[in-house]
Amino acid sequence: MSTPKEQLDLFVAIIGDVPLRDDREMMSAPMVSLAKRSPKRLEWEGPSGQSVLITASEETGGIATIYDFDIILWAISQINAGVERGQKPGPTITFRPYDLMKSIGHSTGGKNYKQFKAAIKRLQGTRIETTLRRRDKDRNEVFNLLADYTLEEDDQGRPLGAQMTLPRWIHRAVVEGREVLAISPLYFELTRGLDRFLYRLARRHAGNGIDNRDGWVFTFKDLHKRSGSPAPYGQFARDLRSAIKRDALPTYSLSEEVGANGPLVRMEWRRLLL
Known part of the structure; x- marks a missing residue:
């Protein structure tokens, strides 16, 4: 049973259309792979000295892709919608995989659910080391694209419910910094x-x-x-x-x-x- 503190931290996903938002810092630097067959390491140094190092855990086979990142976009949009409704959502979202997959334009069959599971695993196994939000001082931050996740399934492996936790680096940007930009829903059709x-x-x-x-x-x-x-x-x-x-x-x-x-x-x- 979850504690009162944990219950307060849980944010139940909003059902229905939610305006799409993206993290503005993550929009201009490599944080994921553009290729579906992703490498295990990417490194970038920006024109102002910003740096990003991305590595993958051995279990995932490669870093998360820009298609996997649809899940993060959905989560950012959910947290942002909560803020705009006057809530103070924590970084952990409770949701149904069916609703998430439908919202980002994915099919919801058994094969698609397996692809979702692989994507969420890659996101959790992708480690970012960056100075993007250094604010004019040396500040190197390290996080995984997902801090953790839980998938609940029945005896046949069918999805019942799920939870995932955004890293503080992203959650702070949405809730405290309000560093988000609206994006077109047509993005998912690219x-x-x-x-x-x-x-x-x-x-x-x-x-x-x-x-x-x-x-x-x-x-x-x-x-x-x-x-x-x-x-x-x-x-x-x-x-x-x-x-x-x-x-x-x-x-x-x-x-x-x-x-x-x-x-x-x-x-x-x-x-x-x-």
């Missing part, structure tokens, strides 16, 4: 990891077309590093040009420009033609 990465980066930096009227520009080389892509730069550049041509991002358009230090990508809020 099937390519690179498109998902580009959308999150554009949402973080290009904004809503008001603050940054000309959008935001990144070099191809910077995007290669930020993405954490294991592909050689030449292959990544070809994939990036394909993404620009594909023009699949909700809300944002991409265009290539010539830069002094190599090709650039401009990310702009889509302007409606009236």
Whole structure:
């Protein structure tokens, strides 16, 4: 039986449509793998000295992917919705896997539940070491993308209920720092990891077309590093040009420009033609 303190810390997931939110710091740095066959280690150093080191436990086979991260997006959105309703949700969410999977656009059959279990295991086994929220001082923080999780199943292995706990690093950003940004529900329809990465980066930096009227520009080389892509730069550049041509991002358009230090990508809020 849980203690009164533990009961207060539990947040029961809200059923139905919840506005989607993302962690703004996690939108512009590699925290997961873009490839479904993920490596066991990724490392990045940002232009202002920020650093991220991602490693995976031996049991998971690789670090969590950007598709696995859908679960974290759902959890962030749930906690944020609780805050906006005047609650003070703790980092532990009680939920039904069926509701979560449906909310992020996944099918809910037995095979899909097995994929969900593998994803949540990778998230818990992915360790992040970062200085992203250092606030102008040396501050190295270490956490797993999920602190822990519990899955309850019947005798046939079918899901009954679940709990998962977000790391304090993410929970504080949502509840205390309010460091979240709204994202389009069409994000879940993006099937390519690179498109998902580009959308999150554009949402973080290009904004809503008001603050940054000309959008935001990144070099191809910077995007290669930020993405954490294991592909050689030449292959990544070809994939990036394909993404620009594909023009699949909700809300944002991409265009290539010539830069002094190599090709650039401009990310702009889509302007409606009236």
